[in-house]
Amino acid sequence: MDFRDDVDLDASQVEERGGGGFSGGGLAIGGGVVGVITLVVALVLGVRPESLLPGGGSPPQGAPATSNLADQCKKGSDADQSEKCRVVGVVNSVQRYWRDAFTQRGKQSYRSSRTVLFTTGVSTGCGQASSAVGPFYCPADSRVYLDLGFFEDLERRFGAKGGPFAQAYVIAHEYGHHVQNLLGTTRRVGDNSQGADSASVRLELQADCYAGVWAKNAVDTGFYEGPFTSSDIREALDAAAAVGDDRIQERAQGRVNPEGWTHGSSRQRVKWFTTGYETGAPAKCDTFSANI
Numbered sequence: 001m002d003f004r005d006d007v008d009l010d011a012s013q014v015e016e017r018g019g020g021g022f023s024g025g026g027l028a029i030g031g032g033v034v035g036v037i038t039l040v041v042a043l044v045l046g047v048r049p050e051s052l053l054p055g056g057g058s059p060p061q062g063a064p065a066t067s068n069l070a071d072q073c074k075k076g077s078d079a080d081q082s083e084k085c086r087v088v089g090v091v092n093s094v095q096r097y098w099r100d101a102f103t104q105r106g107k108q109s110y111r112s113s114r115t116v117l118f119t120t121g122v123s124t125g126c127g128q129a130s131s132a133v134g135p136f137y138c139p140a141d142s143r144v145y146l147d148l149g150f151f152e153d154l155e156r157r158f159g160a161k162g163g164p165f166a167q168a169y170v171i172a173h174e175y176g177h178h179v180q181n182l183l184g185t186t187r188r189v190g191d192n193s194q195g196a197d198s199a200s201v202r203l204e205l206q207a208d209c210y211a212g213v214w215a216k217n218a219v220d221t222g223f224y225e226g227p228f229t230s231s232d233i234r235e236a237l238d239a240a241a242a243v244g245d246d247r248i249q250e251r252a253q254g255r256v257n258p259e260g261w262t263h264g265s266s267r268q269r270v271k272w273f274t275t276g277y278e279t280g281a282p283a284k285c286d287t288f289s290a291n292i
């Protein structure tokens with residue numbers, strides 16, 4: 001998946017927050033712990049409030065860490081050469097697709113969401129989070145959070161083959177959650193957050209389907225040279241399978257317990273990414289009505 005060399009990147013859709021993260025800004029000074037911690041939607045684990053670190057609340061008010069992404073990531077050729085710029089390119093393409101899809105649908109317009117790159121830990125509108133959570137989307141501040149170290153985890157910890165398209169799948173999945181937030185779908189989860197037939201699993205499988213929809217339409221966004229190859233798609237499918245609940249449970253506990261599922265099995269995740277990719281149509285991603 002090569003980017004078109006001459007396409008302009010919009011680095012303002014991605015921001016970098018400096019290392020550490022836990023000593024940040026008003027956290028210690030403000031003192032008041034905000035009681036309400038919002039559910040976040042992640043790629044791999046069912047992130048409940050207790051897995052966010054205590055003490056979170058509003059993000060630090062100070063200026064974001066200085067970022068030179070805008071200097072580094074100007075053209076598609078930069079996205080082919082650096083991992084950070086590739087994230088910018090993928091984010092740009094995913095959001096271009098959804099902006100156009102919302103326009104065609106004609107009911108509401110798309111609102112852009114930034115990706116925050118961080119290391120170790122980060123303050124979010126959903127509380128303090130550590131890298132251990134994996135990539136996630138916080139509905140409260142409409143941002144995607146990503147520690148690039150996760151891409152190594154994907155291979156080492158989850159046994160995926162990795163690769164640029166596996167990474168693109170991760171990003172497109174999180175933007176699927178942003179779309180769900182804009183459309184009001186996220187609210188459907190409520191307390192129904194665990195189990196093979198839960199609303200949480202349906203929400204996650206829909207985000208996988210949306211990732212597939214983007215993959216199908218990605219070339220039309222103008223950021224890529226040509227259609228994705230079957231080996232690109234295999235990378236995504238392999239990553240989707242690697243983060244299936246059954247496979248994660250098998251690895252961690254040596255057994256599979258569907259009652260604890262939050263994201264769906266490997267088979268289901270592959271199935272729904274494929275549904276999105278084969279149809280290219282968000283309307284086909286109705287995991288809430290379908291037999292998943």
Ligand SMILES: [Zn+2]
Pocket residue numbers: 041042043044173174177204207
């Ligand atoms: Zn997710």
